[in-house]
Amino acid sequence: MKIRKHDPAFYAGDLFGEFYESERLDTSSRISLSALLPGMAVCVIVSCAALWLAQQYGFPAILAGLLLGLALHFLSDHPAVGEGLDFVSRHFLRIGIVLLGLQVSLDQIAQIGWAPFAGLIAIMAATFFAGLLGARVAGQGRYAGVLAGGATAICGASAALALYGVVGRDRLDQARFTLTLVGVALASAFALTVYPPIAGVLDLTDNQAGYLIGSSIHDVAQAIGGGYAVSDAAGGQATVIKLARVALLAPVVALVALWLGQSGGSDEGNAAHAKPIWRRIAVPWFIAVFLALVVLGSVIAVPAIVAERGLEMSKFLLLLAVTATAMRSKLSVLLEAGWRPLVPVFAATLASFAVALLVTVTLIE
Known part of the structure; x- marks a missing residue:
């Protein structure tokens, strides 16, 4: 099934900044600055409104941007606005994540400890198998469960795309793949709204709140934004925990590839399998730059003023990205597809939160 630009599925993506079909189909065309400015301007205005609401009413800015973006999603239907929103969602988010590397050091990652890291593995395993169980109950097949469980356990639609390259279109049609992307994005948005x-309410410490949010929210930006919605300390902890999950993308995809074996006969499935394993499981470039800044900050002392300004800029870029992606969300595809394809996603989401909460109150101080 070919996805065209007017199809809502064309814009399916996560707050990791990955509008996959958009990037794949539009790489040959160059977008001028004049085409981007209207959408960027709308996004900045809505984000500033979210900041004002946050300051006036003590409302988390990230959450305000998400809700305002969803309420104003109809603006993205205007042809002059869509390109700018897509640009903000992809590129501003990536820069924001890179700048967060100034806030984390290898010492902080080491401080996670073996027990919390083992707990993180348990959370991811429970999430993955809950996706498989939910797919079986809903009659969706194990491949839908692999996709939903893996995407929820690791990093949202980024993991879904990597896993889909292993599963193949012959095993799981592209329509259900797209619906999984949308379901993961909505489940993660719900988590961002509810978990902080x-x-x-549970009176968790900043360390506990950061661990809970970083280990249970699917997409990178929403996990980071949810942590910072609690406090800067919780945001730093959520960043470290979430990036630890992202780092596990490669081994998880490799294990799934070994479990499922080769994709079947589709050209796309065979092409995906023909790629070297390192290309199918490679970490996105901005995560690599983030990790490079973490290493650099562990070797040399980052001036406090640089780290502070970097954090402020990063949080604003994340707000812009969340707002733009919310405005680009298309909900009609969910209404047309029914509820069964979403069961694996929501089963995995529920298991992720339940086990993460158990690990948090048991192991994290």
């Missing part, structure tokens, strides 16, 4: 307040 739950952490407050």
Whole structure:
């Protein structure tokens, strides 16, 4: 099934900044600055409104941007706005994540400890198998469960795309793949809305709140944004935990490839399998730059003013990216598909939060 630009599925993606079909189909065309400015301007205005609401009413800015973006999603239907919103969603988010590397050091990662790291592995394993169980209950097949469980356990649609290259279109049609992307994005958006307040109601420490959010929210930006919605300390912890999950993308995809074996007869499945394994499981470039800054900051002392300004800029870029992606969300595809294809995603989401909460209150101080 070929996805065309007017199809809502064309814009399916996660807050990791990966609008996959858009990048794959439009790489040959160059977008001028004049085509980007209207959408960028709309995004900045809505994000500034979110900041004002946050300051006036003590509302988390990331959450305000998400809700305002969803409420104003109809603006993205205007042809002059869509390109700019896509640009912000992809590139501003990546720069924001890179700048977060100034806030984390290898010492902080080492401080996670063996027990919390083992707990993180347990959370991811429970999430993955919950996706498989949900798919079986809903009659969706194990490949849909692999996709939903893996995407929820690791990093949202980025992991879904990597896993889909292993599963293949002959085993799971592209329509259900696209619906999984949308379901993961919505489940993660719901988590961003609900998990930070739950952490407050449970009176979790910043360390616990950061661990809970970083280990249970699917997409990178939403996990980071959810952590910073609690506090800067919780945001730093959520960043470290979330990046640890992202780092596990390569071994998880490799294990799934070994478990499922080669894709079947489709050209796309065979082409995906023909690629070297290192290309199918490679970490995105901006995550690599993030890790490079982490290493650099562990070797040399980053001036406090640089780290502070970097954090402010990063949080604003993340707000812009969340707002733009929310405005680009297309919900009609979910209404047309019914509820069964979403069961694996929501089963994995529920298991992720339940096990993460158990690990948090048991192992994290």
